Amino acid sequence: MTIYSFYIFDRHCNCIYNREFTHLDHANASGVGQVNKNNDSNASKLLFGILYSLKTISAKLIDSESEAETAVANALKSFTIGPYRAHYLESLTRLKFVLVSDDNIDNLQAILWELYSVYYIRNVVHNGLSPIEFKQSDDFKENETVGKISNSGFITETDQFLQSLRFFN
Amino acid sequence: MKVYSIYILNKAGGLIYQNDVNPGLTKLTANDYLVLAGTLHGVHAIASKLSINIDGMESHQESTANANSALLVSGRSQDANNNKSGLQSIETDLFNLYVFQTLTGIKFIIITSPNPGELKKSYDSANEVFKQLYIVYSDYVMKDPFYSLDMPIKSFLFDTKVKEFVT
Amino acid sequence: MTEDILDTQSYVNNSCLQLLLQELVPTSIRVSHRLHDSTSTTGASLANSTEPTQADTQLSSVRNDLPGTVNVLESSLLNNDEVTLRIETYGYSLGLKLAEVLLYKNTTSGTKLVDILDIMKFVCRDVWKCLYNKQMDNLRTNHRGTFVLVDNNYKLIQKLNSPKGIHDTLAKSRVYLWLPCGIIRGILSSFGIESNVTAEITSFPAVTFNIHTGINN
Numbered sequence: 126m127t128i129y130s131f132y133i134f135d136r137h138c139n140c141i142y143n144r145e146f147t148h149l150d151h152a153n154a155s156g157v158g159q160v161n162k163n164n165d166s167n168a169s170k171l172l173f174g175i176l177y178s179l180k181t182i183s184a185k186l187i188d189s190e191s192e193a194e195t196a197v198a199n200a201l202k203s204f205t206i207g208p209y210r211a212h213y214l215e216s217l218t219r220l221k222f223v224l225v226s227d228d229n230i231d232n233l234q235a236i237l238w239e240l241y242s243v244y245y246i247r248n249v250v251h252n253g254l255s256p257i258e259f260k261q262s263d264d265f266k267e268n269e270t271v272g273k274i275s276n277s278g279f280i281t282e283t284d285q286f287l288q289s290l291r292f293f294n
Numbered sequence: 295m296k297v298y299s300i301y302i303l304n305k306a307g308g309l310i311y312q313n314d315v316n317p318g319l320t321k322l323t324a325n326d327y328l329v330l331a332g333t334l335h336g337v338h339a340i341a342s343k344l345s346i347n348i349d350g351m352e353s354h355q356e357s358t359a360n361a362n363s364a365l366l367v368s369g370r371s372q373d374a375n376n377n378k379s380g381l382q383s384i385e386t387d388l389f390n391l392y393v394f395q396t397l398t399g400i401k402f403i404i405i406t407s408p409n410p411g412e413l414k415k416s417y418d419s420a421n422e423v424f425k426q427l428y429i430v431y432s433d434y435v436m437k438d439p440f441y442s443l444d445m446p447i448k449s450f451l452f453d454t455k456v457k458e459f460v461t
Numbered sequence: 462m463t464e465d466i467l468d469t470q471s472y473v474n475n476s477c478l479q480l481l482l483q484e485l486v487p488t489s490i491r492v493s494h495r496l497h498d499s500t501s502t503t504g505a506s507l508a509n510s511t512e513p514t515q516a517d518t519q520l521s522s523v524r525n526d527l528p529g530t531v532n533v534l535e536s537s538l539l540n541n542d543e544v545t546l547r548i549e550t551y552g553y554s555l556g557l558k559l560a561e562v563l564l565y566k567n568t569t570s571g572t573k574l575v576d577i578l579d580i581m582k583f584v585c586r587d588v589w590k591c592l593y594n595k596q597m598d599n600l601r602t603n604h605r606g607t608f609v610l611v612d613n614n615y616k617l618i619q620k621l622n623s624p625k626g627i628h629d630t631l632a633k634s635r636v637y638l639w640l641p642c643g644i645i646r647g648i649l650s651s652f653g654i655e656s657n658v659t660a661e662i663t664s665f666p667a668v669t670f671n672i673h674t675g676i677n678n
Binding site for chain 3 (some may be wrong): 253254255274276279
C-alpha cells in the first residue's frame with residue numbers, strides 16, 4: 126500500500142499544492158520527491174478535469190432534494206484509474222484535496238479531512254504571512270513561490286503526517 | 295450490493311442501452327443520459343492518458359501487449375475485461391459506479407449501492423455482474439439477427455434476461 | 462460590593478483574535494500608502510472607497526494588494542518608521558488602559574508594587590497572564606535600569622511562516638513585535654517610568670524584549 130502524490134486545488138481551479146513521493150522501488154531514497162514541481166503539468170490538469178466531470182456526475186445521478194436524509198449533494202469520494210486510486214475531499218469553501226494511492230487503500234477520507242482541518246488551517250489560514258487567495262494577475266510573476274503553498278511549515282508537517290501513516294510505503 | 299442502473303456504450307461513446315433496473319437514482323431526460331455517457335467515455339479516455347502520465351507508459355503498453363499475445367497464442371483472452379488503464383470505478387456517498395471494457399471497445403457500466411469498507415468484495419460482485427451481463431449481451435444481442443452493430447439495443451428478450459440476474 | 466470587571470469577562474475566540482491581530486501590520490502599511498498617495502495626488506484611482514470591498518478590489522496602491530493575499534507585506538514601507546510607530550502607538554495606548562484595569566484588580570488582592578523590579582514582575586506575570594495566559598519565561602536585569610524579558614514561544618508570531626524562508630519570516634515578524642513593545646512601554650508609562658522597549662527574535666518563535674529605563678535599581 127502506497128501513497129503516490131498529494132494535490133490541493135483552489136476554487137479558481139488552480140493547483141496550489143503538489144507533492145510527489147518517490148518510493149523505494151523507483152529511487153534509492155524513500156519518502157523524497159518533488160514539491161510544487163508539477164502544478165501546471167498535464168497530469169494535474171487532467172486530474173482536475175476528471176475530478177470536475179465525476180463530481181458533476183455524482184451530484185446529477187442522485188437528486189438531493191428527493192432524498193430526505195441527504196440535505197447536501199452526493200459527494201464524490203474516490204475513483205480508480207488503472208492501478209491508481211484517487212481519494213477526493215472538497216471543503217465547503219470549494220478547496221479540493223486529492224491523494225493518489227494504489228488501489229489497495231479503501232478509504233482516505235479521514236486523512237484528507239485531517240490534512241484540511243488541521244494542517245491547512247494551522248499553516249495556511251492561521252499563518253499571517255501566507256496568502257489564502259492564490260490567484261494572481263498575469264503580470265505578477267516575480268518569484269516562483271507566488272500562487273502556491275510553499276511555506277516550510279505546511280510542507281514539513283504534511284510530509285511527516287503522511288509518512289507516519291502505516292500504509293505510506 | 296444492489297444494482298441501480300446499467301449502461302452500455304459503443305466504441306464511439308454513444309449510449310446504446312440504458313436500464314434503471316432498481317430504483318435509487320434520479321430519472322434524467324434522454325438527452326441527459328446521452329451527455330452522461332459521453333462524459334464517462336471522455337473521462338475514461340482522459341484517465342488512460344493520466345495513468346500514462348503518472349507511470350511513464352510502462353504498465354499500459356505492457357498489458358495491451360500481453361492481452362494481444364494471449365489472444366494470438368490461445369485464441370482466448372486471459373481476462374474479458376480490457377479496462378486496465380482507464381477509469382475503473384467511482385465511489386461516492388450514495389452510489390458506486392464500475393466500468394468494464396471489452397477487447398472490442400464496448401463499455402459496460404453499472405451503478406450500484408455503496409458498500410462502505412467492503413471494497414474488494416464489491417469489486418468481485420461487480421465483476422460477477424459484468425460477467426453475467428457480457429454473457430447475456432453475447433447471447434441475446436450479438437446473436438440477434440435483427441440487431442445492427444453500434445445501434446441502440448431494443449431487444450425485449452435482452453431486457454428480461456438482464457432483469458433476471460440483477461433482481 | 463461592586464462587581465469585579467475582570468471576573469465578569471466574557472470569552473473571545475482565540476483564532477478570531479489572532480486573525481484580527483495579524484491584520485495590524487497590513488492595515489498600518491495601507492494607511493501609510495493612502496497618506497502618501499493623497500499628498501502626491503496619485504491615489505485618485507482608489508478614491509471611490511465607499512464601494513463595498515470585492516475579491517478583486519485593490520486595497521492599497523501596493524501592487525496586487527488584493528483581499529486574501531499578503532502582497533502588501535512586500536511594500537517598501539514595511540520597515541518604515543511611520544508604519545512601525547503607528548503599530549507601537551497602538552500598543553502604547555492599549556498598555557496604558559490595560560495597566561489601569563489590571564491594577565484595579567491588583568490593589569484588591571493586596572500585592573504591593575514598590576520598586577521597579579516589582580513592576581517588571583507585574584509585567585511578566587499579570588500582564589502576560591492576561592494577554593497570553595502564560596508568564597514570561599525569563600526576566601534578567603543588570604540592576605542599572607536595563608531589563609531583559611524572554612518569552613520562549615511568543616504567540617503573536619508563533620504561526621507565521623513565510624514561503625520565502627526563515628529570513629523573510631524573521632523580517633516580517635519583527636514588524637509585528639512593535640505591538641508588544643508598545644504595550645510594555647504603555648504599562649511602564651502608567652507607573653511613571655519612561656522607557657525604551659525593543660524586541661528581537663533570538664530563535665524563532667522565542668522573543669527577547671530589551672527594556673531601557675533611566676532608573677537605577
